[in-house]
Amino acid sequence: MFSVAHPTQRWSQALRASNLLSLSVPREYGGRGAGWDEVLQTVRDLSERDGTLARLFAVHHLQLASVLLLGSREQSERLLPRSVECEWLWGEAVNHQERRLLAREHRRGGFLLQGGRHDCFGAEAVDWLLLSAWHAPSDGLLIAALPTDRDGLDRFEPNGGSLLRCHEVRLHPEDILQPPGLPWTPRAQLRGSLAALLQANLALGLAMRVCDGLPARTMVGGLRRIVGLGLRLSEQATVSLESALLAGNSLSFTRGAALATLVAETAVVAQQAVELGLRQEGVRARLLAGAT
Template identity: 25%
Template structure:
């Protein structure tokens, strides 16, 4: 009897991500800028993480490198790059500093979201202002237990409620949040000036990881919201939600996967450098000895995990890139296939990050307990992120698609 195989997950019109797509329209410029910025962040990453100050300086570094405007079209004053380029930048930054990588990923996701939920004219105006003012975006569009409330008034709306631990809010110029209409219950994406009267932000997040992601709590007390600051509906009703707008879900999860892969690659790179200059298991062996079978096996296993997750992320990136190129021609069946590929990639990246950040400490040995070395920050950052974005729901989505052909639900990440 033959062996049953899983149904293939593909996009009907495959468009491979070429080298030109990955590096964007400006050649090698953005990869070089990302690498230089990451190298700069890496020099004091451990000390900054231990200090735990709000990352105003880190945002300044990103702003000076023009990375905040990377996704904005050139004609609107931005860098003119694409999502493959943005994902590569997030991954590079996250390898040096996972918290700053999350801050940047959140900024990209939120500042670009108007393209999916708003009319093109409004989206272009928002991006033009973002580029001109060099805005940093924070907040989150994921669902909450106690949703924010948007109440209709004669002059627009007012926003009320509290959003707990939203990324980037301590340093954000603009907040993008999810709020439900008080009269209909329909959820909408809303943009708010972080300095507006009635907006209260506190940094009492008290997390053990991702401490420099500028997370905090935001209180909205009768904050006026103009009609043009309501970007669009976040409804899951297919009569309201288009397949293209639904891509917001896999885009956010793809950023999560890139963030986790960056953390994986970062801890392995630092552990390798340490292993080359120290021999924790056998002090009698020469420094940098390649002879320890336990160390070699561990590095081999972690390399397989990291490269497997990276290959899956590349497939997911290709699928997302294809879906965006399909634009209004994208179907819900194609969206489902893209979403499943991204769910697979995020699950693999989550496991790679958790395994690598844990077992790298075992390779280094008891010396990894030194706060001065800062190896623990990789584990704490990865674990904090995966607690907010657990893989169990993604695995259920993949299983339901494999077994029943069910479309994954439109669920936005809590912390992209």
């Protein structure tokens, strides 16, 4: 356990006090029902002020969306209203490439988890987690939602990087959002696009903060143009995302792939904006240091 003074706990407490935890939850589940344009604007606003707080906010809302995208109607009806009522903060331990966290069938249904996962940002300060585990017999991943106080689940923060360890952690059938061995639907694949779009807006918020801190000269004007392009691409991607979400189970792979391409373009421009902004900030700092 961490003291109140621990930075991750301070960020989580600030987010819990912000009245933003239910922002993206549909009204039918007791949330505020904000569109993704408002959620992404909030990501940028927070990123301009505190990048870590913004990332915790983005990760939280990605997991809430994941319940809707990956889970059943019954799982959404069970988890989302309770999340709003109890003000749960959600974290993530999903990695499609890593196989150190293993799942095997339990004799009474569900699975048992054994192993660990590194770099689970903020996991030590959240109430619920989405996690992935490798299931060797099906040669695939499962994705589950579970409370962080589940028996056998330990969370640490060694050297600034969150670590998750599971020792015979029980996953019940109702915990499984995406069973192993089943092909992903176009709707489920929207999760990847949403994750990338959130990350792009974290970067755009950081670039906007750099813009505001630099004098309005020619190079800054160039930075502002790149940020403006990133914002326009993000707006287009958000409109496409909302349309894809409305399509529901009728969403096609082609349409999902088009969205992924647009989000990737947004992410590239956002990263360029950050890199240019940091270079300009560094040049200005060196010039100021040389003048003193």
